[in-house]
Amino acid sequence: MKKIFDKISKDLILYHKERSMIGRTCSDILSKSKQAIFLAHESNLKEANSRLDEAKKHLVELNKKYNKSNRLQSEGMYKDAVEEFLEAKFFILVLENKKIDIDKDLVFNPEEYLGALSDMTGELVRQCVLIGDKNGLDKIKKYREITKELIGFMLALYMTGKLRMKFDDAKRNLKRIETMIYEIKLRN
Numbered sequence: 731m732k733k734i735f736d737k738i739s740k741d742l743i744l745y746h747k748e749r750s751m752i753g754r755t756c757s758d759i760l761s762k763s764k765q766a767i768f769l770a771h772e773s774n775l776k777e778a779n780s781r782l783d784e785a786k787k788h789l790v791e792l793n794k795k796y797n798k799s800n801r802l803q804s805e806g807m808y809k810d811a812v813e814e815f816l817e818a819k820f821f822i823l824v825l826e827n828k829k830i831d832i833d834k835d836l837v838f839n840p841e842e843y844l845g846a847l848s849d850m851t852g853e854l855v856r857q858c859v860l861i862g863d864k865n866g867l868d869k870i871k872k873y874r875e876i877t878k879e880l881i882g883f884m885l886a887l888y889m890t891g892k893l894r895m896k897f898d899d900a901k902r903n904l905k906r907i908e909t910m911i912y913e914i915k916l917r918n
Contacts, residue, residue, distance in 0.1 A: 748796060749805070755792055756811035759785045763814040767853060770822050771860060778822055785815050789836055803839070812838055816846030821853045824876060841893055844884065848896035851877045851903040858910050864918045867911070874907045 762785035769778035789812070792802060802808045816838065820830050832843070854873040861869055881904055884897050 752792060752796055752802070752805055753807050755788050756805070756807040759788045759792075759811040760814050762788070763811070763818040766818040767821055770818070770825055771853075771857060775822060775826060778818075782815070782818055782822065785811075785818070786835070789815060793836060809839075809842060812842045813845045813849065816842060817849045817853065820846060820850045824850070824854065824873070825857070844887070844889070844893055845896050847880050848884070848893075848900040851880060851900040855903045855906045858907050862910055862914065864914055867914055870907065870911055870914070874904065874911060877904045877907060 762781045766778040766781040766785070769775075769781060792808070796802055816833070819833070823830050830847075854877055858866075858870045858873055877900065881897075881900055884900070889897050
């Protein structure tokens, strides 16, 4: 029995050591991704992309080091970091008038993509508020169409739990954007 106890003990120590390292890296990814979103709202897309590149380097490192046998998929902090990274990436792509696409360098779960797309609609609402006048109406309408397309796609999916709540938030975000468009038209 001592042999199995020693193995379990060593494995558990290694697991906690790895988890601690993963946690620190995920915290940095989360921070860099949030900074990228903030900078994008400030129209500093060059610096936003720079922060996003830093976050991506950390994701690549994590996947090389720890994703043997899907180790990272059991870590909630990793999933949160991935979602925030993807949200920032998608938001910046929208602001740059580029196509939203699957990441070619990293493999993520559909849930992470869906969560990020849902959360991005909140960033679009915030961007609409920042440009919320008649001069920004065309952009606001564009953001409404993107949000409508995302919701139309997600309507056909079966989502439960956290994803369902994010989807419901995305629907509320569409309503917020539509209300802004209505109010701008009324003022003008």
